[in-house]
Amino acid sequence: MISLIKNLPNCQFFTHFRNYVPLLLLAGLQQGLAQEFGDHQYTTEAIEAGSRVYTQQCALCHGPQGALVDGVDLRRGQFPTVRSDADLRNLISSGAGEGRMPAFELRQEEMNGVIAYLRAGFDPDGIAVKIGDPGRGQVLFRGKGECATCHRVNGIGPRTAPDLSFIGAIRTPVSLQRNLLDPGTALLPINKPVRIVTRNEETIVGRRLNEDTYTVQVIDSQERLRSLKKSDLVSYEISDAPSKQPTTLSSDEVADVISYLLTLRGLQ
């Protein structure tokens, strides 16, 4: 009677980038990630151990991405009542919500691990990606990288592609890198470009926002929110190809762009 869901990790990919950990240590301390990394008192081993505890004990209710309980997003560090690690520890061992969250008797190393895993954004390898300079990254984002021709950040740019104003809070470095290097495998299915022809012969090109059995919601190329009944459509195509090509930026430049994207954490 279990239902827990975790995404398919690409093990090779993760293993490969684990080799960059020492590199990142250096880069991280020098650059914008210093605070994020330096404040971390948990080891990779703890995070990995925590990942196992999470899968066994937590994911049943919280889901693989930690967002299945209303008002809580574990991966993104959004908790209704908890701030410090000590708070987390207390809540996990005492339970909450009148029994909706049971109390867990975790061993010390399990508790440390699961907190490390939450704090690492559910990504045992998340810090193992080369991170560059956010300032240079911002320049590349707006210029040579051509990101800003489709993506909007902090109120500037078109809305046709997903708004990236808080992408740094919801995506891991690994995920961002994959999105740049191999968008075809990284594009989330909901974001796929669609081409729709209605009965009144209107052609709508845009990005899918939501869909159900009878309707589909899109943002069209004129940035209009459209909700369409499928019974009113003559054709409805969802593109398998992403709307963007793999980036031609160099690996150092990609590292810079990732670094910039990680600074985008929404309204503070």
Next chain:
Amino acid sequence: MKVIKPIWLTICIATMLIVALNVSAQVSYQRILNAADEPGNWLTYNGGYSSQRYSRLDQLTPENVDQLQLQWTLQNQVFGAWQSNPIIVDGIMYVTERPNSVMALDAITGRVFWKYRHVPADNALVCCGANNRGVAVLGDKVFIGTLDARLVALDRINGQPLWNVEVGDVSLAYSVTMAPLAVKDKIIVGVGGGEYGIRGYVAAYDANTGKQAWKTYTIPGPGEPNHDSWQGDDWKHGGAPVWITGSFDPDLNLTYWGVGNPGPDWNAGQRPGDNLYSDSVIALDADTGELEWYFQFTPNDGYDYDSVQVPVLADIVFKGTPTKVMMWANRNGYFYVLDRVSGEFLVGKPYVTVNWSSGLDENGRPITTPQPEGMPTYPGNQGGTNWYPPSYSPRTGLFYFSAWQDYATIYRAEESEYEPGRAFLGGGFSVLAPAPGAPTIGIGRTNPINNWTNEVGHASLKAMDPQTGEAVWSYDQFDVSDSGMLTTASDLLFTGGREGYFHAIDARSGDLLWHVNLGGQIVMAPVTYMVDGVQYVSVISGHALSTFALRDS
């Protein structure tokens, strides 16, 4: 006071007389036995002992179903999937709310008469949400099983607790989430806890006193038949919970129960053997609990293919011979028809993509084809279907249920040691997703945006012909569905899904007749009843129980 007292006395005496004369208004065993003859009520979890979820009411028809209008809504006060099935007795509805509350309400207006709240013990532990699926009624009592593994009897009129007994040890993670089944003078429940190394059982209690009448383990102990389907001490913590209400055949005096997964869930290698009676249907004598027969769907299961589906009973002409059958769309991806007298296997065919097995042998035993490590297994962990109740219409001769199509899981087995009251899972799993980081299907739906999309799997309502084991038609949804089914004598089929649409479908053709967006996941089956000549249909969507009737009602 001198004036009032005689009036109260008169009222009391009058009431006593009325109660004495009004025995027929009680929910006697006879009434439940003949539940199909009083379609105005919904007397058991599945509408009657055969669990067909078929109603003889026919005021609503394919022609007028688009005239349905909302009559009332009851808002849930607690967040979380609302999987409760209402019971309706003579115009009064009994419905449970998370974690373990019971309400009695006016079935015409939705106004609440009373509410009883049981607060489960702090150490209650359930794997997959503080679920409760409803009550049983018998006589003048209502019965609820609780998350801390207790069975509570309430006065049906005023909601006061009458007795409260332990069904299982809460510190070992036993729980009750199912609606109990009332048979004769007994209340029968099973226990959950298959993720915590319990040893499952079904137990019956005297409806008047709460005294345990019998208890039958779903894992045979030393000296019992089939104990050798386990090795060493594995049987002690082998799971095999029973967390969905069973069925009853009064002629055979047999109750039928679906048994859940063996434990630890995902490391089948850790518990060699068939692991009986996990993932089986068991037929137990209603009076003694004695095991009459069993049929195991998935021996030595490593995929969490609980066989907790509702045993749906019907008397049909099967290949020219009148046969007492049991129909079963199993979580393992196969649809089965069994002879319910003997447990003999009659039909078994896959209804979704299945790759853990290449087929069934002549006895219905699967020919297993385990997938290489890291490769997807179909159907995935939630199964081709799960616990949500199907329906069988004797008019159409078809069996209806919600299937999950194109849904797969990658399993990971690891050694795990049993520790009392802790998860005992033996590994983990991931859902096959189209892109790394893409959202995948969870146990419930809290997001109004379906951002996992149909690429991770989608619902297909299937109408199965028990003669062939094939689907006659199917009705697909974009999202998955954990909704049960309801059919009526006018060949209407009502169901829902996670998108929050409530659908009325032509039970013969599969054509959509009417739908309305109720806005929250529908994770239980609709029910129908009649009061004062008006047919109602009720369904829970999200945190609201909505009741519909025709516009001019």
